[in-house]
Amino acid sequence: MANDKKMVEDITSMDVDFAQWYTDIVKKADLIDYSSVKGCMIIRPYGYAIWENIQKILDARFKETGHENVYMPLFIPESLLNREKDHVEGFAPEVAWVTHGGSEPLTERMCVRPTSETLFCEHYANIIKSYRDLPKLYNQWCNVVRWEKTTRPFLRSREFLWQEGHTMHATAEEAEEETLRMLGVYADFYEHELCIPVVKGRKTDKEKFAGAIATYTVEALMHDGKALQGGTSHNFGDGFARAFDIKFLDRDNTLKNPFQTSWGVTTRMIGAIIMAHGDDNGLVLPPAVAPIQVMIVPVQMHKEGVLDAARSVRDKLKDKFRVRIDESDRSPGWKFAEYEMKGVPLRLEMGPRDIEQGQCVIVRRDNREKYFVPLDELEAKIPEILAEYSAALYKDAFERRANMTYTCTELDDFIETAKNKPGFIRAMWCGDEACEIKMKELADVTSRCMPFGEEPCGDRCICCGKPATKLVYWGKAY
Amino acid sequence: MANDKKMVEDITSMDVDFAQWYTDIVKKADLIDYSSVKGCMIIRPYGYAIWENIQKILDARFKETGHENVYMPLFIPESLLNREKDHVEGFAPEVAWVTHGGSEPLTERMCVRPTSETLFCEHYANIIKSYRDLPKLYNQWCNVVRWEKTTRPFLRSREFLWQEGHTMHATAEEAEEETLRMLGVYADFYEHELCIPVVKGRKTDKEKFAGAIATYTVEALMHDGKALQGGTSHNFGDGFARAFDIKFLDRDNTLKNPFQTSWGVTTRMIGAIIMAHGDDNGLVLPPAVAPIQVMIVPVQMHKEGVLDAARSVRDKLKDKFRVRIDESDRSPGWKFAEYEMKGVPLRLEMGPRDIEQGQCVIVRRDNREKYFVPLDELEAKIPEILAEYSAALYKDAFERRANMTYTCTELDDFIETAKNKPGFIRAMWCGDEACEIKMKELADVTSRCMPFGEEPCGDRCICCGKPATKLVYWGKAY
Numbered sequence: 001m002a003n004d005k006k007m008v009e010d011i012t013s014m015d016v017d018f019a020q021w022y023t024d025i026v027k028k029a030d031l032i033d034y035s036s037v038k039g040c041m042i043i044r045p046y047g048y049a050i051w052e053n054i055q056k057i058l059d060a061r062f063k064e065t066g067h068e069n070v071y072m073p074l075f076i077p078e079s080l081l082n083r084e085k086d087h088v089e090g091f092a093p094e095v096a097w098v099t100h101g102g103s104e105p106l107t108e109r110m111c112v113r114p115t116s117e118t119l120f121c122e123h124y125a126n127i128i129k130s131y132r133d134l135p136k137l138y139n140q141w142c143n144v145v146r147w148e149k150t151t152r153p154f155l156r157s158r159e160f161l162w163q164e165g166h167t168m169h170a171t172a173e174e175a176e177e178e179t180l181r182m183l184g185v186y187a188d189f190y191e192h193e194l195c196i197p198v199v200k201g202r203k204t205d206k207e208k209f210a211g212a213i214a215t216y217t218v219e220a221l222m223h224d225g226k227a228l229q230g231g232t233s234h235n236f237g238d239g240f241a242r243a244f245d246i247k248f249l250d251r252d253n254t255l256k257n258p259f260q261t262s263w264g265v266t267t268r269m270i271g272a273i274i275m276a277h278g279d280d281n282g283l284v285l286p287p288a289v290a291p292i293q294v295m296i297v298p299v300q301m302h303k304e305g306v307l308d309a310a311r312s313v314r315d316k317l318k319d320k321f322r323v324r325i326d327e328s329d330r331s332p333g334w335k336f337a338e339y340e341m342k343g344v345p346l347r348l349e350m351g352p353r354d355i356e357q358g359q360c361v362i363v364r365r366d367n368r369e370k371y372f373v374p375l376d377e378l379e380a381k382i383p384e385i386l387a388e389y390s391a392a393l394y395k396d397a398f399e400r401r402a403n404m405t406y407t408c409t410e411l412d413d414f415i416e417t418a419k420n421k422p423g424f425i426r427a428m429w430c431g432d433e434a435c436e437i438k439m440k441e442l443a444d445v446t447s448r449c450m451p452f453g454e455e456p457c458g459d460r461c462i463c464c465g466k467p468a469t470k471l472v473y474w475g476k477a478y
Numbered sequence: 479m480a481n482d483k484k485m486v487e488d489i490t491s492m493d494v495d496f497a498q499w500y501t502d503i504v505k506k507a508d509l510i511d512y513s514s515v516k517g518c519m520i521i522r523p524y525g526y527a528i529w530e531n532i533q534k535i536l537d538a539r540f541k542e543t544g545h546e547n548v549y550m551p552l553f554i555p556e557s558l559l560n561r562e563k564d565h566v567e568g569f570a571p572e573v574a575w576v577t578h579g580g581s582e583p584l585t586e587r588m589c590v591r592p593t594s595e596t597l598f599c600e601h602y603a604n605i606i607k608s609y610r611d612l613p614k615l616y617n618q619w620c621n622v623v624r625w626e627k628t629t630r631p632f633l634r635s636r637e638f639l640w641q642e643g644h645t646m647h648a649t650a651e652e653a654e655e656e657t658l659r660m661l662g663v664y665a666d667f668y669e670h671e672l673c674i675p676v677v678k679g680r681k682t683d684k685e686k687f688a689g690a691i692a693t694y695t696v697e698a699l700m701h702d703g704k705a706l707q708g709g710t711s712h713n714f715g716d717g718f719a720r721a722f723d724i725k726f727l728d729r730d731n732t733l734k735n736p737f738q739t740s741w742g743v744t745t746r747m748i749g750a751i752i753m754a755h756g757d758d759n760g761l762v763l764p765p766a767v768a769p770i771q772v773m774i775v776p777v778q779m780h781k782e783g784v785l786d787a788a789r790s791v792r793d794k795l796k797d798k799f800r801v802r803i804d805e806s807d808r809s810p811g812w813k814f815a816e817y818e819m820k821g822v823p824l825r826l827e828m829g830p831r832d833i834e835q836g837q838c839v840i841v842r843r844d845n846r847e848k849y850f851v852p853l854d855e856l857e858a859k860i861p862e863i864l865a866e867y868s869a870a871l872y873k874d875a876f877e878r879r880a881n882m883t884y885t886c887t888e889l890d891d892f893i894e895t896a897k898n899k900p901g902f903i904r905a906m907w908c909g910d911e912a913c914e915i916k917m918k919e920l921a922d923v924t925s926r927c928m929p930f931g932e933e934p935c936g937d938r939c940i941c942c943g944k945p946a947t948k949l950v951y952w953g954k955a956y
Contacts, residue, residue: 033601033604033605035550035551035597035600035601036555036557036558036600037551037553037554037555037588037597040551040552040553041551042548042549042550042551042597042601043548043549044548045546045547045548045616048546048547048548048549049546049547051549052547068523068526068527069523069526069527069530070520070521070522070523070526071520071521071526071529071639072513072520073513073515073518073519073520073637074518074590074621074623074637075515075518075574075637076515077514077515079514080514092580093580093581094579094580095579095580096553096576096578096579097576097577097578097579098574098575098576098577098590099575099576099577099578100574100575100577101572101573101574101575101625101636102570102571102572102573102625103571110515112552112576112590119513119515119520122513122514123511123513123520126511127511138523142621143552143620143621145552147579147580158579159551159552159553161549
């Protein structure tokens with residue numbers, strides 16, 4: 001049992017130092033490793049398997065909604081990046097520049113893609129000629145690079161993995177519909193697969209994507225009360241289409257610019273999972289994306305029949321669940337701690353006495369429920385337990401968020417709340433960017449989003465006191 | 479019918495200009511597009527879907543053989559690339575260099591990975607401590623960059639997609655076993671899924687990978703008689719492990735360097751498919767990786783009941799096959815030509831008379847067989863037809879290769895054959911690199927591989943006449 005203790009002691013408690021707790025988990029749950037490539041991460045098998053599960057579910061949803069995958073070049077020539085003014089201003093300061101191929105200097109330097117709007121637009125200009133070519137619903141899974149000064153694994157790294165959807169439509173209405181549809185896909189994924197509640201809403205102009213006319217976002221709240229932007233969906237109107245001279249012959253025989261969207265989520269999602277569900281024993285994974293859903297730990301493994309029984313359970317379950325068995329000679333206690341650290345949703349214990357009684361013990365990662373399950377009912381019972389567990393994870397996160405969401409109508413109260421109570425603050429805003437900047441100065445918060453479907457909580461701007469119609473979620477953010 | 483003709487006329491015949499035929503197919507089958515990023519390609523949805531199918535099958539095989547996926551950084555610091563001497567000499571001349579992050583010059587320039595041995599080694603040095611940590615069986619799906627001077631879509635482009643397996647083993651024997659096991663996975667994939675016969679063998683030292691002690695290859699023969707290196711598997715011995723100071727404490731309590739392999743296949747496979755199976759009507763896809771396996775073309779579509787019947791067939795088949803229906807108002811003839819161009823394995827035609835008789839017509843892409851299939855037997859019959867078709871594709875390619883493989887025992891005959899008869903030439907070699915270089919000068923061929931399991935065809939080197947024990951496949955190569 002000495003081993004178990006050591007393991008647990010190795011993680012900093014989140015109340016003592018949240019940042020260190022996070023770093024401990026990404027390392028000790030074997031999610032990442034560092035390398036001599038500063039600001040980039042090595043995603044280790046256990047971390048990458050989470051990403052593969054995320055990809056698999058989202059990719060299926062994208063395809064169900066009519067999208068096709070493509071692959072664009074890694075590089076963007078400087079002149080191409082420069083084509084849309086707002087966009088280049090947003091990204092140029094943080095791109096990596098390739099200047100040489102082999103020993104020869106390039107005639108034009110190229111950046112490593114920070115995002116691929118410009119490449120998609122150049123391609124769309126080639127392939128869109130008629131209304132018959134629309135909509136174009138493309139997506140790409142790839143790596144992108146943004147030269148961040150301060151980096152943290154998953155949350156902000158110089159290279160990260162993501163998907164970027166880029167679509168073109170005949171009308172502004174269709175583009176807006178698509179933008180919101182994909183935001184809906186993200187929100188649904190967060191809530192139903194990752195068990196993380198999100199606030200869906202629109203970004204203020206100050207916070208929107210470089211070149212977009214509207215950016216929508218899903219915002220999640222982490223354990224420490226900081227917000228995390230979970231995914232964004234942008235409506236570009238026809239701005240890029242004009243800059244890139246993309247035109248189609250419409251039904252009415254006139255040439256028009258199509259309307260465009262883009263939307264993306266990244267490996268940052270793994271950071272969100274860690275900080276929304278994790279605890280002082282380690283990672284806590286939602287079943288939908290857990291690389292191992294059920295870990296079988298044989299107890300008194302060397303007694304006759306135990307290992308055979310455990311293997312036969314594994315074989316029975318392996319086509320339906322991601323199940324493993326730990327046959328190593330570590331103690332059961334060590335294994336319990338290890339798979340808690342790794343956030344495995346269910347631990348299935350089997351000892352000689354259990355086997356005699358034709359049952360096993362299933363313990364949830366949150367240690368709130370323990371189930372004695374007859375071996376011949378496992379296939380039916382495990383999905384129920386996983387569903388209960390997912391619901392519990394969501395409920396916990398939902399209640400935590402509710403307890404950390406404040407509504408303020410007075411500036412003093414806002415500043416006091418922002419200072420002492422981590423979380424979201426709901427407050428009205430007049431729409432003036434000056435007030436947003438001032439709130440940052442006064443309370444060190446940014447506007448996270450203007451939520452959909454929530455009633456105003458007043459009629460005056462929290463900052464300037466002028467008439468206000470916009471409800472805003474404010475917070476400190478990752 | 480004017481449309482059909484136009485379509486077919488648009489492709490250059492492969493006998494007239496093979497290179498142009500290839501270029502026509504990649505463009506007209508919508509596999510790729512060009513962009514302002516010179517030497518890189520845009521992989522369009524139809525091309526990318528082929529790659530996704532390749533990935534899906536291979537990834538499952540890698541996992542079945544115990545491999546795990548990881549993700550390494552895109553960049554390699556120059557000092558890291560320089561750690562293994564042969565390796566850096568092989569790659570440094572063709573890497574893209576990143577010199578600036580935003581507006582600031584980097585303190586050390588970094589290349590965009592041309593391959594990731596160095597990154598894997600640095601990581602392995604961190605995580606391998608004991609024999610208990612071995613073997614490490616990692617794989618990565620990613621993009622890599624090599625600054626090629628002359629490029630061709632799929633075959634040689636500055637950026638391409640691939641997988642790179644990198645494994646570490648306690649003994650030299652295990653590493654050699656792994657190297658050959660993965661070569662076997664590639665050979666099996668080529669032959670059984672892509673229907674392309676390959677010669678498995680070992681590369682000469684001149685042709686082996688930079689830093690490897692042995693490189694194994696699968697070599698395929700294209701329609702024009704040129705060879706294509708289909709995939710390679712490398713045994714590194716402990717050379718990299720020494721250069722990167724990777725050590726493990728073995729069972730006998732001594733520190734040892736582990737033994738290493740790497741192996742990879744790339745989007746080049748799509749080029750192999752085009753050039754091994756394609757014809758003057760376009761692409762010819764093996765069913766295992768075809769994005770659409772069955773294309774339903776309704777005939778006299780606007781007659782009552784035709785479209786409904788076609789849709790009900792689609793719905794019945796869609797969970798078992800990749801099936802589509804073309805409901806556009808193009809003529810059936812136009813559609814026939816279009817899906818021939820796109821290499822769809824089976825075309826399923828249904829007109830009013832067929833429907834009356836409760837049947838449909840299935841035509842294979844090679845137009846050699848036409849099947850009248852009762853609608854209620856489709857689910858059982860299609861797998862049979864696909865299997866027959868796959869076998870026919872393989873047989874064609876196998877016979878073509880047999881007809882284009884020559885055995886030479888005299889130098890004059892070799893030179894004459896190399897000049898006039900495209901294909902493989904089998905001939906003996908003494909093992910001296912000077913003879914390899916001379917064969918290139920005399921006959922413009924390179925050694926493709928020393929095949930496994932074939933009898934020598936003589937006992938003298940084709941070049942110098944000295945005693946020789948090595949049989950070599952020679953050829954011109956992509």
